[in-house]
Amino acid sequence: MRKNSKCLVLFLLLAALLSLTGCHGSRKKSEFVLPEAFDTSKQYEITFWAKNDTNKAQTDIYKKAISDFQAIYPNITVNLRLYTDYGKIYNDVITNIATNTTPNVCITYPDHIATYRTGDNVVIPLDQLMQDSKYGLGGSEVLFDSPTKEEIIAPFLSECMQDGQYYALPYMRSTEALYINKTYVEKLGYKIPDVLTWDFIWEVSEAALKKYADGTYIVNDQKVLIPFIYKSTDNMMIQILKQAGFGYSSPKGDVDLFHQDTKDLLTTISKHTGTGAFSTFKLSGYPANFLNAGQCIFAIDSTAGSTWMGCDAPLMDISEDALVDFVTEVRMIPQWDPKNPQMISQGPSLCLFNKEDSGEVLASWLFAQYLLSNDVQIAYAQTEGYVPVTSKAQNSTEYQDYLSRGGEDNSTYYSVKIQASKLLLENMDNTFVTPVFNGSTSLRDAAGSLIENTVKSTKRKATVDDAYFEKLFSETTTLYHLDERGENAVGKATLGKMPLPSVILLAVLGITWFFIGLYALNLALKQRNMGKNHN
Amino acid sequence: MKKSVLLPLALALVLTVAGCGNEPAAPTQESQSSVESTTESTVENSTESTVENSTEASSSEENQVTVMSYAEYIAAELQTEVTVETYVQAKQSWWQDKATVYTQNEDGAIFLYELPCSEEDYAKLVPGTKIRVTGYKSEWMGEVEIVDSSYEIIDGSFIATANDVTALLGTDELIAHQNEFVSFKGLTVEAIGQDADGNDVAFFYDWDGSGEDGKDLYFKASKDGVAYTFTVESYLCDKTTEVYAAVKNLQIGQTIDMEGFLYWYEGANPHITAVTVVE
Numbered sequence: 001m002r003k004n005s006k007c008l009v010l011f012l013l014l015a016a017l018l019s020l021t022g023c024h025g026s027r028k029k030s031e032f033v034l035p036e037a038f039d040t041s042k043q044y045e046i047t048f049w050a051k052n053d054t055n056k057a058q059t060d061i062y063k064k065a066i067s068d069f070q071a072i073y074p075n076i077t078v079n080l081r082l083y084t085d086y087g088k089i090y091n092d093v094i095t096n097i098a099t100n101t102t103p104n105v106c107i108t109y110p111d112h113i114a115t116y117r118t119g120d121n122v123v124i125p126l127d128q129l130m131q132d133s134k135y136g137l138g139g140s141e142v143l144f145d146s147p148t149k150e151e152i153i154a155p156f157l158s159e160c161m162q163d164g165q166y167y168a169l170p171y172m173r174s175t176e177a178l179y180i181n182k183t184y185v186e187k188l189g190y191k192i193p194d195v196l197t198w199d200f201i202w203e204v205s206e207a208a209l210k211k212y213a214d215g216t217y218i219v220n221d222q223k224v225l226i227p228f229i230y231k232s233t234d235n236m237m238i239q240i241l242k243q244a245g246f247g248y249s250s251p252k253g254d255v256d257l258f259h260q261d262t263k264d265l266l267t268t269i270s271k272h273t274g275t276g277a278f279s280t281f282k283l284s285g286y287p288a289n290f291l292n293a294g295q296c297i298f299a300i301d302s303t304a305g306s307t308w309m310g311c312d313a314p315l316m317d318i319s320e321d322a323l324v325d326f327v328t329e330v331r332m333i334p335q336w337d338p339k340n341p342q343m344i345s346q347g348p349s350l351c352l353f354n355k356e357d358s359g360e361v362l363a364s365w366l367f368a369q370y371l372l373s374n375d376v377q378i379a380y381a382q383t384e385g386y387v388p389v390t391s392k393a394q395n396s397t398e399y400q401d402y403l404s405r406g407g408e409d410n411s412t413y414y415s416v417k418i419q420a421s422k423l424l425l426e427n428m429d430n431t432f433v434t435p436v437f438n439g440s441t442s443l444r445d446a447a448g449s450l451i452e453n454t455v456k457s458t459k460r461k462a463t464v465d466d467a468y469f470e471k472l473f474s475e476t477t478t479l480y481h482l483d484e485r486g487e488n489a490v491g492k493a494t495l496g497k498m499p500l501p502s503v504i505l506l507a508v509l510g511i512t513w514f515f516i517g518l519y520a521l522n523l524a525l526k527q528r529n530m531g532k533n534h535n
Numbered sequence: 536m537k538k539s540v541l542l543p544l545a546l547a548l549v550l551t552v553a554g555c556g557n558e559p560a561a562p563t564q565e566s567q568s569s570v571e572s573t574t575e576s577t578v579e580n581s582t583e584s585t586v587e588n589s590t591e592a593s594s595s596e597e598n599q600v601t602v603m604s605y606a607e608y609i610a611a612e613l614q615t616e617v618t619v620e621t622y623v624q625a626k627q628s629w630w631q632d633k634a635t636v637y638t639q640n641e642d643g644a645i646f647l648y649e650l651p652c653s654e655e656d657y658a659k660l661v662p663g664t665k666i667r668v669t670g671y672k673s674e675w676m677g678e679v680e681i682v683d684s685s686y687e688i689i690d691g692s693f694i695a696t697a698n699d700v701t702a703l704l705g706t707d708e709l710i711a712h713q714n715e716f717v718s719f720k721g722l723t724v725e726a727i728g729q730d731a732d733g734n735d736v737a738f739f740y741d742w743d744g745s746g747e748d749g750k751d752l753y754f755k756a757s758k759d760g761v762a763y764t765f766t767v768e769s770y771l772c773d774k775t776t777e778v779y780a781a782v783k784n785l786q787i788g789q790t791i792d793m794e795g796f797l798y799w800y801e802g803a804n805p806h807i808t809a810v811t812v813v814e
Contacts, residue, residue, distance in 0.1 A: 056745035082747055285676040289801060315743075318801050456683075459614045460671065 029121040034128055035358050038135060044363040045077045046104035049092070051348055053304055054084050055315070057383040061376065069370045072143050076363045086112070086348075090441070097122055102353035104364035110159055110433070111441045113167050113351050118438055124352040126166040129365050137369065146369045147390040156389045159433045160349055168349040169368055170389040172380060174304040175343045175424045175431060176235055176333050179287070179416070181297045183326040184208065184219050192329055195338040198240070201228055201298055202268070205277035208297055220294045220324070226279045228272070229287040231301040233280050233455075234448030238434055239344055240265055241447075243336035248447070253437035255482045257447060258473040266454045266469060273458040282452055283459070289317050294324030300333055303385030303420035304347065312410045330419040332427060345431035347386065378402070382412060385420030394425070439481075446480040602667065605642035611672050617681065618669040621645050622693040624716055625796065625808065628770040629657045635770075636660060637714060637796045638668075639695045644714035646680040646798070648673075665691030678799040679713060697794045704758055704803075712797050717805070719765075719793045721813070722756035724785050727764075737785040749774045752782045756791060765793065768806040781810040790814035 048066070052058035059082060066078040081103070083089045090112045096102045097119050108116075116123050130149050134141040138148035149157075152170065160168035178196065185192055188207050193200065205227035208219045217225040230236045241248045246265075247256030272278040281287060287299035288308035299309065307315045310328035335341050350368045355361050370376065377393035380386065382402055388394050403425075406418035424431070434440065453472055458464055477483050600618055603611065608619050621638040628635045633649035634657050647668060652660070660666070670684025697718035703709040704719065726735035728744060738754040740746030752767040772778045785791070795807035 052745060054741060054743070054745055056743045059745040082745075082750075084741075283673075283675075289676065322801070456614075460616075461614075 029119075029354050030356070031121050032124050032354050032361050033358055034132060034135070035362055038141065038362050038366070039359050040073070040075050042359060043075050043077070044357075044360050045079065046360065046364045046367060047079045047081060048367065049081045049083060049089055049103040049106045051083045051086055051089060051107045053384060055307070055383055058380065061379045061383065064379075065371060065376045068375065069144075069367055072370075073363070073366065076367065078367055083107075090115075104353060104355065104360065105368050106351055106353065107171060107348045108168065108351050109346075109441075110162070110168060110349055110436045111444065113349075114162060114436050114438045114440060116351070116353075117162070117167065121354050123167050124354050124361060124365075126160075126169065126352070126365075129362075130166060135362060135365065137372075142366065142369065144370060144373055147372050147392045151390045151392040152372070153389055153391060153394070153428065155345065155428060155431065159345065162436055168351045169372060171348045171350050171371060172304075172377075172386040173345055173347040173389055173424065174302050174384070174386050175345060175427070176232070176239070176300055177303045177306065177385065177420045177423055178331045178333050179291060179299045179301065179306075179309040180329040180331060181291060181294070181326045182329040184294070184297045187219055192331070193338075194331070195341060196331055196334045197338060198334045198336065201334045202272055202277065205272060205298065206275060209276055219297075222293075222295060224290075224293075224295045226276070226284055226290055226296055228278045228298040229280065229284060229290055229296050229300070230278075230451075231281040231287050231299075231305070232448070233282070233451040234444045235344055235346075236300070237262075237265070237447040237451055238444065239333060239342065240336065242344075242432055242434075243340075243342045249435055249437075249440070249443055251435040251437075253435070253439055255443060255477075257443065257450075257482075258477065262450065263466065263469045266450060267464070269451060270454050270458045270464040273455045278455070279459075280452060280455055283455055286317065288313070291328075292316065292324070293318055293322045294326060302346065303424055306330070306385035306417040306420035307383075307414060309420075310416045312414070313416065314411045314414055328416050330416055330423060332423055332430075341427065341430045343427060343431055345433050374398075381421065385417050385424070387421050387424050442480040443482060446476050446482060449476055449480075600667065600669075605640060608645065608672070609643070613672055613674050613679075615672055616669065617672045618667065619645055619681070620665065620667050620689065620691075622691070622695075623660045623662055623664045623666060624695055625662060625771060626657070626660055627768065627806075629654060634660065637716070638666070639714070639716060640693060644695075644712070644716070644797075646678060646714045647684060647686075648675075648680040648682050650681075650684055650686055652686075659688060663692040663694045665689050665693065676800050677802065700797070701758060704763055705761055709797070709803055710799070713799050715797050717795065717797045719756070719758075719805070722758050722763075722791055722793065724787050724789045724791060725755040725757050725762045726787050727753060727755045735787055737787050738782050752779065754782055754785060756793070763803070765795070765805050765807050766798075768798070771796075771806050772808055778807060778809050781812075782807070785810070785812075 050062050052062070062080055062082075066080055070076060070078060086109055089106060089108060093102060093106060093108070093112070093116060097116065102122070113123055129135065130137050132139055136149075137152070138146055153173075156170040156173050157166070160166050160170060180192060182192060185204060188204060190204050190207075208217070208225065208227040210218045212218060216223055219225065238248060240246075241262070244261065246261040247259055249255055249257070269278060284290070286308070287296060287301050288305065290296035291299040291309060292311055292313065301309065307313060308317065311323055311325055316323070332341055333343055350371060352361060352364050352368060372390055374390075374393045374396055377388035377390055378396060378399050381388045381393070381399070388399065393399055402413070403418060403422065405413045407413060407415035434444065450472065453476075454464060457468065462468065602618050602620050605619070608617055611617050621640045623636055624639050624644075625637040626634060627637065629652065632651060632653055634647070634652040636647040636650055638645050638647055645668070647670075650668070665688070666686045667689050668681055668684050668686045670681040673680055673682045695716045697716050698712065699720060700709060700712050700715075700717045701719045701721065703712070724737050726737065727739050728736060730736050738752050740748065740750045740752065742751075742753050749769060751769045753764060755762045755764055757763070767779055767782050769779075790813050792811045792813055793805075793807050794809040795805045798804045798806045
């Protein structure tokens with residue numbers, strides 16, 4: 001019995017220790033270790049989840065890039081999966097993290113990466129890869145002309161840094177632009193300034209609402225007119241808050257969206273919605289379609305949507321008989337302070353997912369790097385109002401020649417598209433990004449929903465006043481779980497009081513170890529006494 | 536002494552194992568936030584109103600509801616609240632507790648966009664099911680629909696037969712049949728564009744050929760020398776369906792009959808659910 005008890009104690013001790021070690025890292029993936037060399041004799045099959053703007057030229061460029069890359073690395077096969085929506089990629093990645101079936105390379109937003117990173121070693125930190133002398137950016141063993149780290153535009157690269165490490169490479173960059181029906185603005189008696197203010201936009205939009213007795217708008221001679229339409233209301237809110245110096249969030253994820261300044265902004269938006277001067281993509285439709293039909297004067301959309309903007313646009317979503325003739329002007333988005341312009345930097349980035357085979361990760365890194373080569377960067381940037389993310393591509397003769405030929409045709413050299421690209425190139429120092437943390441996507445969605453709900457309620461004749469905003473803020477906080485932000489934020493969040501079950505568990509463990517010590521001491525004393533007796 | 540050691544050891548083991556079991560799964564707050572938790576009984580929808588989404592209608596509620604006729608629904612201004620009784624004809628999609636549904640009653644069709652609905656309740660919305668819907672009449676790129684709505688299943692069943700609107704193609708009268716289950720007869724398949732080698736093709740994946748297998752199919756068919764564009768909406772009829780396969784097999788010049796729902800996007804954009812080659 002005594003012997004059995006000892007065995008049982010030993011077994012329980014072992015089991016307790018094993019159970020403790022098993023608590024952590026049971027689902028943990030091994031950290032990626034860069035192999036000494038890339039094994040070109042081994043076949044690798046990698047997947048690339050890409051996003052295109054429903055634009056065949058972009059799809060073709062991806063396919064050509066894959067084909068060219070496979071010619072350089074015949075042992076790597078790249079399978080392409082196309083998306084037209086960042087949100088869908090995000091949702092699919094989240095689903096596939098759980099089943100360990102993530103793609104190898106994925107187009108994404110930094111906001112999304114912050115969430116992917118909540119899994120252990122899911123996303124590959126790129127610092128080591130970038131700096132590696134053989135396979136890093138511009139590395140000696142890379143079989144194509146890849147850019148060096150210094151050749152990636154610094155502000156774009158810095159957007160990919162989280163918690164002091166790079167988790168992505170920028171792929172393309174864009175901003176938002178204001179596409180203007182200059183013909184109608186001048187018909188209304190206004191001259192378009194170099195930098196427009198929000199006040200200017202609201203004033204002209206209200207002035208455009210004058211009608212004939214039969215209800216037809218004077219400016220366009222049509223029954224339909226929404227003078228100002230914004231595509232992305234989350235960007236609208238974020239950029240106004242930034243321009244005006246109002247709160248949004250802290251770098252570590254504290255929400256600062258719900259305040260009087262936000263109410264004042266929403267009150268202004270509601271006022272102009274009420275008159276019919278303003279609406280949004282979600283509530284009315286694509287700004288480009290209204291602009292091209294002469295039913296919108298100010299359309300704000302991404303520079304990456306510039307090929308849809310204007311009556312000569314190469315991509316068109318409305319019938320020819322609905323199209324009207326007008327002159328399109330491109331400007332930066334309206335500004336709070338024209339002397340200190342600020343606009344968002346956006347666009348796709350590339351992240352790599354961890355795999356058991358480090359050679360497979362290295363293969364995916366080489367492919368990601370290839371997407372930053374001049375061939376891909378310049379070709380893709382020309383499909384929309386994007387700009388390449390490397391100085392190597394931006395300064396190349398080929399790209400500079402492209403920029404200089406704006407207006408030569410309405411396809412490759414479509415003037416609106418090239419003006420949109422130039423807008424960002426000339427304002428790279430005036431761009432900003434919002435802080436990235438686990439939950440920043442929710443906060444962004446919440447910011448947009450404040451505008452969408454205010455516009456919707458105004459259209460439905462609801463009373464939009466302080467009580468309305470208080471309710472809206474409260475419901476938005478709940479819906480987007482913003483009141484849970486602090487404890488889930490990535491960064492140095494305060495952990496707060498330890499939960500009761502944890503306290504009990506730790507206490508029991510402490511007591512257990514106390515008794516184990518006591519038992520060991522007891523045994524030692526007995527053995528000592530037995531030894532004394534033997535002597 | 537041994538017993539006193541064994542007992543806490545066993546307890547500690549049980550508690551540590553229990554502690555491990557509470558480790559959260561990979562998807563995080565972020566993913567949860569985009570999917571508002573929905574119970575069978577209640578869905579919080581818009582900020583201006585809390586919407587009851589009960590699948591069981593109480594008799595007292597039935598007495599209080601004023602149901603619009605189809606003519607009253609059509610006459611209602613946009614962004615006003617409407618209540619209609621209609622029948623499910625087809626389901627386009629369910630995503631994050633929201634369903635998009637084609638419905639129709641004896642008088643006309645109504646498109647329901649993002650109807651709050653659990654996956655379990657979505658399964659109950661089989662074709663023919665009668666529902667009472669309350670929501671806001673809205674318009675997006677020409678498509679008139681009900682949004683921010685709630686619904687309840689009520690007694691009754693109706694399946695619409697396809698209304699032949701071939702003669703209305705290209706006319707202003709066609710919009711009166713928006714969202715209806717319709718048919719088009721005797722149309723000729725036309726080339727929608729060219730492939731990479733410059734050969735005419737009968738269909739595209741996505742509107743410009745930028746997609747791949749599984750995406751929406753676009754194709755053209757003409758009547759009396761005028762070509763119209765038709766779509767196989769991949770959420771409504773995915774790549775496993777007969778219509779998806781049939782359109783992929785179309786040959787330019789073939790004569791076809793079609794059925795589908797008369798969706799609207801900057802003009803008629805029929806979502807085709809059946810194609811028959813007649814010649």
